[in-house]
Amino acid sequence: xxxxxxxxxxxxxxxxxHMHSIVIIGTGNIATHLCQAxxxxxxIHIAQIVGRSAAKLAAFSQYGETTTEYxxxxxxxxxxxxxxxxAISSVAKQLKQQQGLVVHTSGSxxxxxxxxxxxxVFYPLxxxxxxxxxxxxxxPICLEAAQTQDVHLLEKLAHSISQKVHLITSAxxxxxxxxxxLVNNFTNHLFHWAASICDxxxxxxxxxxxLIAETVDKLAYLSPKEAxxxxxxxxxxxxxxxxxxxxxxxxxQELYKLLSENIQHMADQ
Amino acid sequence: xxxxxxxxxxxxxxxxxHMHSIVIIGTGNIATHLCQAxxxxxxIHIAQIVGRSAAKLAAFSQYGETTTEYxxxxxxxxxxxxxxxxAISSVAKQLKQQQGLVVHTSGSxxxxxxxxxxxxVFYPLxxxxxxxxxxxxxxPICLEAAQTQDVHLLEKLAHSISQKVHLITSAxxxxxxxxxxLVNNFTNHLFHWAASICDxxxxxxxxxxxLIAETVDKLAYLSPKEAxxxxxxxxxxxxxxxxxxxxxxxxxQELYKLLSENIQHMADQ
Numbered sequence: 001x002x003x004x005x006x007x008x009x010x011x012x013x014x015x016x017x018h019m020h021s022i023v024i025i026g027t028g029n030i031a032t033h034l035c036q037a038x039x040x041x042x043x044i045h046i047a048q049i050v051g052r053s054a055a056k057l058a059a060f061s062q063y064g065e066t067t068t069e070y071x072x073x074x075x076x077x078x079x080x081x082x083x084x085x086x087a088i089s090s091v092a093k094q095l096k097q098q099q100g101l102v103v104h105t106s107g108s109x110x111x112x113x114x115x116x117x118x119x120x121v122f123y124p125l126x127x128x129x130x131x132x133x134x135x136x137x138x139x140p141i142c143l144e145a146a147q148t149q150d151v152h153l154l155e156k157l158a159h160s161i162s163q164k165v166h167l168i169t170s171a172x173x174x175x176x177x178x179x180x181x182l183v184n185n186f187t188n189h190l191f192h193w194a195a196s197i198c199d200x201x202x203x204x205x206x207x208x209x210x211l212i213a214e215t216v217d218k219l220a221y222l223s224p225k226e227a228x229x230x231x232x233x234x235x236x237x238x239x240x241x242x243x244x245x246x247x248x249x250x251x252x253q254e255l256y257k258l259l260s261e262n263i264q265h266m267a268d269q
Numbered sequence: 270x271x272x273x274x275x276x277x278x279x280x281x282x283x284x285x286x287h288m289h290s291i292v293i294i295g296t297g298n299i300a301t302h303l304c305q306a307x308x309x310x311x312x313i314h315i316a317q318i319v320g321r322s323a324a325k326l327a328a329f330s331q332y333g334e335t336t337t338e339y340x341x342x343x344x345x346x347x348x349x350x351x352x353x354x355x356a357i358s359s360v361a362k363q364l365k366q367q368q369g370l371v372v373h374t375s376g377s378x379x380x381x382x383x384x385x386x387x388x389x390v391f392y393p394l395x396x397x398x399x400x401x402x403x404x405x406x407x408x409p410i411c412l413e414a415a416q417t418q419d420v421h422l423l424e425k426l427a428h429s430i431s432q433k434v435h436l437i438t439s440a441x442x443x444x445x446x447x448x449x450x451l452v453n454n455f456t457n458h459l460f461h462w463a464a465s466i467c468d469x470x471x472x473x474x475x476x477x478x479x480l481i482a483e484t485v486d487k488l489a490y491l492s493p494k495e496a497x498x499x500x501x502x503x504x505x506x507x508x509x510x511x512x513x514x515x516x517x518x519x520x521x522q523e524l525y526k527l528l529s530e531n532i533q534h535m536a537d538q
Contacts, residue, residue: 085505085507085508086507108508108511108512125476125477125479125480126479126480126483127480127483127484127487127498129487129491129496129498131490131491132487132490138479139479140476140479142476164476164479166476168472171470172470172471172472174511174515175466175467175469175470175472175515176467176470176472176476176477177512178466178512178515178516179463179466179467179472179477180463180477180480181499181500181512182459182460182462182463182466183459183460183463183477183480183481183484184480184481184483184484184498184499185497185498185499185500185501185502185532186459186499186528186532187456187459187460187481187484188484188487188493188496188497188498189493189497189501189528189531189532189535190451190452190455190456190459191451191452191456191488191493191496192492192493192494192496192497192532192535193451193531193535194448194449194451194452194493195492195493195494196494196535196538197444197447197448197451198444198445198448200444201440201441201444201445202441203437203441203444203445203448205492205493207394207409207411207433207435207445208394208445208448208449208452209488210394210395210407210408210409210433211394211395211396211449211452211453212452212453212456212485212488213485214395214396214453215396215452215453215456215457216481216482216485218396218398218401218457219460219478219481221400221401222398222400223461223464223474224457224458224460224461224463224464224474225461225464225465227398227457227460227461228454228457228458228461229396229398229453229454229457230450230453230454230455231450231454232454232458233454236354238354238355239354239377242377242443243377243446243447243450246443246444246447247447251527251530251531251534252531254527255524255527255528255531258520258523258524258527259455259458259524261520262458262462262520262521262524263454263455263458263461265520266458266461266462266465269465
């Protein structure tokens with residue numbers, strides 16, 4: 001636990017050293033990983049972590065002062081809202097009295113759900129799990145700010161934890177979030193689907209892992225368009241029909257057909 | 270080039286050292302990679318490489334004698350048929366006079382398209398590109414043999430190049446080939462799809478690569494079922510609708526819907 005006196009001392013030291021202070025709002029995955037990352041960053045001071053549940057906040061007291069009360073929120077350079085997408089707007093309203101920059105960390109939410117003039121976005125493009133510590137150095141941070149002068153501050157914040165900082169618009173971020181669903185959620189789903197086929201037929205899923213590794217390793221020297229192979233690409237109808245006959249339900253058969261069709265559609269573009 | 274005298278000398282040495290001799294039929298990707306792998310294996314002797322095109326065979330003369338004539342095929346312990354799936358059966362017929370074991374290297378073709386009694390399958394589960402040399406050590410080799418006594422020979426052959434050798438049935442291999450299409454061809458297609466979205470919106474595809482790497486790295490400590498996240502998994506209709514509105518054609522919209530539906534379907538299983 002950190003007491004009020006220590007907070008004031010931190011604030012004075014921060015000011016002298018040109019450190020930046022942040023308040024993190026949220027107690028989920030992203031809040032956890034951001035706290036871990038910024039806590040280890042000398043030029044950033046976590047002034048406070050804000051959450052609704054005192055129980056959940058307990059795990060955060062190692063990183064700084066915590067509070068469940070919006071009226072007790074301290075002054076800071078940046079307020080990072082790391083809550084569920086549909087709660088961002090109402091959390092931002094609670095911060096109207098604050099002078100600092102108010103940003104959210106969501107991939108799919110427009111910046112303008114935050115009504116403050118000095119609003120922005122600080123979106124780390126990664127899939128976070130509670131279980132696994134994250135090395136932020138390699139994680140792209142996508143930034144946006146309503147006011148040009150705020151870009152610099154967000155860049156300093158982002159560069160303090162990552163080497164990959166991108167300035168993008170809300171429209172680009174929307175596309176990026178859609179792309180992330182394709183390469184992360186949908187790709188993992190294909191792994192799940194394959195794992196379940198293996199499981200049903202007494203095959204270890206690990207047998208596919210060298211192939212999965214190679215599928216990704218290829219991206220280092222071939223574009224995914226160039227790397228495309230398989231029955232759909234070479235229009236090998238016989239193999240595709242044999243695969244369809246093995247799929248147990250109409251939904252998965254339709255999926256196999258449409259994925260094959262989209263492969264052929266995009267090969268021609 | 271290797272002359273007839275050298276071939277005979279090799280055959281005698283092979284016999285004395287309990288080496289095994291193989292003939293590779295085919296001049297495509299798999300034939301190339303198998304030649305490279307076996308050429309560097311002291312206990313295997315490539316007796317001959319057989320192909321229809323003298324021009325294509327030229328690149329293979331570094332690994333052993335080559336021929337375009339089936340009547341000139343030499344005696345060997347194993348004949349590895351590495352040709353297009355629909356040509357396996359007719360190639361096998363040309364080998365009827367041979368005593369050696371006749372195997373194909375295809376994922377999707379039943380063993381029994383080879384009519385010889387001593388038939389089998391030697392299926393390396395990997396995606397091969399001409400451009401990239403392959404380290405076979407880590408590539409699973411899936412074996413099948415019609416006669417029990419032939420399993421041992423195929424295992425020796427497989428273990429000479431790989432540490433991952435699996436004995437599986439034709440039925441299992443079919444399922445494995447379908448699974449390979451999901452985790453390799455369809456996954457790469459999702460990468461292509463995402464790359465094309467990035468391209469259209471002035472975003473570098475490399476921005477997604479840490480996320481792609483993490484998607485695969487997670488498999489080391491979570492099953493793909495446990496690792497599943499995203500709007501479909503959490504039934505976040507609002508985000509899914511926003512994504513659908515961004516997709517440019519009905520085929521891709523339908524694909525997004527069905528992938529999301531299958532995620533929900535499989536989460537409940």
